[in-house]
Amino acid sequence: MAEESQRAYRAPCPGCGAPVEFRSAQSTFAVCAYCQSTVVRQGETLARIGKMAELFDDFSPLQLFTAGRIQDKPFTLVGRLQYSYAGGRWTEWIAALDGDRTGTLSEDNGAYVFSLPLALQQAAPPATALRVGATTAINGQSYTVASNEQVQLVSAQGELPKLPELGRPFTVVELRSDKGMVLSLDYGSEPPGAYLGRAVRLEDLQLAGLRGESAKEDKGRSFNCPNCGATVTVNFDSSKSITCRNCSSIIDLTQGIGGELRHAEQDEPVRPLIALGTLGTLQGVQWQVVGFQHRMGHAAGDDEHFGWDEYLLFNKKRGFSFLVDAEDGWSMVAPTTGAPTMAQGGGAATYLGKRYLLQYAYNAETTYVAGEFYWKVERGQATSNRDFASGNSLLSMERSPNELTWSSGDKLDSATVATAFKLEAKKEMFKRADAAPVSSAARLGCGTIILIVVIILILLIILSTCSSSSGGGYRSSGGSSGGFSSGGGHK
Known part of the structure; x- marks a missing residue:
């Protein structure tokens, strides 16, 4: 010294x-x-x-x-x-x-x-x-x-x-x-x-001399909701948006909390499957659910809409990550530092030497939010999204007029998510369409398996008859919907 x-x-x-x-x-x-x-x-x-x-x-x-x-x-x-x-x-x-x-x-x-x-x-x-x-x-x-x-x-x-x-x-x-x-x-x-x-x-x-754990507890900030007057507590001063737990209004914190706060009311509240404040351990790290948003998407030229949920997770040393609940399964992603390279036409993207193929391209809109966010979140926020995959690895892009953000992560088994947040009693509610055939069969009853076998035999007989009589075939449009991750970016 x-x-x-x-x-x-x-x-x-x-x-x-x-x-x-x-x-x-x-x-x-x-x-x-x-x-x-x-x-x-x-x-x-x-x-x-x-x-x-x-x-x-x-x-x-x-x-x-x-x-x-x-x-x-x-x-x-x-x-x-x-x-x-x-x-x-x-x-x-x-x-x-x-x-x-x-x-x-x-x-x-x-x-x-x-x-x-x-x-x-x-x-x-x-x-x-x-x-x-x-x-x-x-x-x-x-x-x-x-x-x-x-x-x-x-x-x-x-x-x-x-x-x-x-x-x-x-x-x-x-x-x-x-x-x-x-x-x-x-x-x-x-x-x-x-x-x-x-x-x-x-x-x-290898940091030494970090702030004590009590600093956050001592300095939490509270104010009255500008819509209903209920007490709202901000846990992170860097938060740019928070919702009132009483009336669900979205409150803009970007100008601080000393003046008149801008807010927007929300109707038709969505109930998260994992409650705000819940602690869970994923990938060896303990996370707390601090935010939740429901989003809707639709592909260009397609009238069909689909929805998914995103949970904002926080860890003191890891920062923020997203737990995404979509029709095709659960995933955990975090914003990337770099920006992947997209192939001409956008059908593939390469990041850190790994190639990902395009799965979905769609427009997204935030329809409901709850909790606290490190970016300025608003109902109706719109982005243009592209989701890529390489096996269980995921890569997603969001583009707004002022920002281009990427996130990467991995698919998660639904049982892993339920166990992580000690919600095994509700594990059936966590199951999604991504279950593998083998693992799905293991959970099916004998009667269901017999019924599936009978249906398959009937279909084989019908197909055999059609083939011998017309010599034609068939093709499927195979459409799918649902983005597995938007990830969120935001400075």
Whole structure:
């Protein structure tokens, strides 16, 4: 520790006199922990350039001075930046690395991405030229534009290598590759900054100094529903939507809860098979159901509609995943960091070296929601979806005007889902049309099996007669419906 403290720089805050410390040589700015003054380092002194707004508490397990390792190299979280955009807000943590480098540990669709600055070989394209869904090459690598948003800095904490002007809008473009990489282009500076990263799990970062479990319990926020007046409690400050348990109204949290809240009433409530708040263990991880949405879909030119349910699951270190309940079975998916490459015509997609074939293409609409969501969810939200599969592995795309998101995961056996949430008594209600013939037969009674055999024999006799008399055949249209996953994306 002695060597660490010798490398740190400390000076009194020009606002209140409290000590302000810089641990990274790359840090130029800092926010005083005592008076929230924003200070800039000028040689051996600090100059006050303003005052920072209060942080939104996001109930993250991370905090300043949390230490960990990435690719076997140590890092320490020394700063935090909070941004807002039309859909809500997100947080970036500044990580001081060995060798005086800095990285960023940021939220990404309910999970985390660790990024490092990237030197661009050519000037970044104009932000207006990067349309959502378009592909472009950066440093010789092909990327798909996933989002193009106007953002602004709303608050900061600790020491920082950059500090956009508070409240000044600028553009951030996110691009993703089929190798699982995410590239952020920050147009808040000239030239634009570039940061390249990939998904990480907090549990793999060997973190020390995380926040205590009590932090969330101590700081839960409650307010009165703007529709019925009932008490509504927000568990995650990063939530952008929540529903009232009393009247089912959807409440918009993107502007905070201090002013008049926008809300939308919902009729015909849907009862989830798995109740909100239920804990369950899937794939060796304990999850809590924090959100639920019912969605409807239909293929272009087809009048037939189909529906499915999505449960939003949360784990403190894994972030968010989706448990999807569709006609053709259960699945568990999570947003991908990268963007798969679709074949021309969209009949196949490749991601991380694996090829998936198109199963369904359809338009989707959210018809009912309950619980809390990390994106701004609305009744009637519409997306264009494509679902791909490779064996039991799934890959799904959702596209809206401002965002392109992908999710990946695997099919789950219905009995596994029922057992995971301790709902074995209702396991018959979990069964779906994806049951394999062998496993289905094992659950059928003897009378049912005999009846099936008789029907098969009758059909064989009829087909044999038709074949000998007309010499013709038949073909089936084989239509199917129901998307197995939409996955959700959303910053």
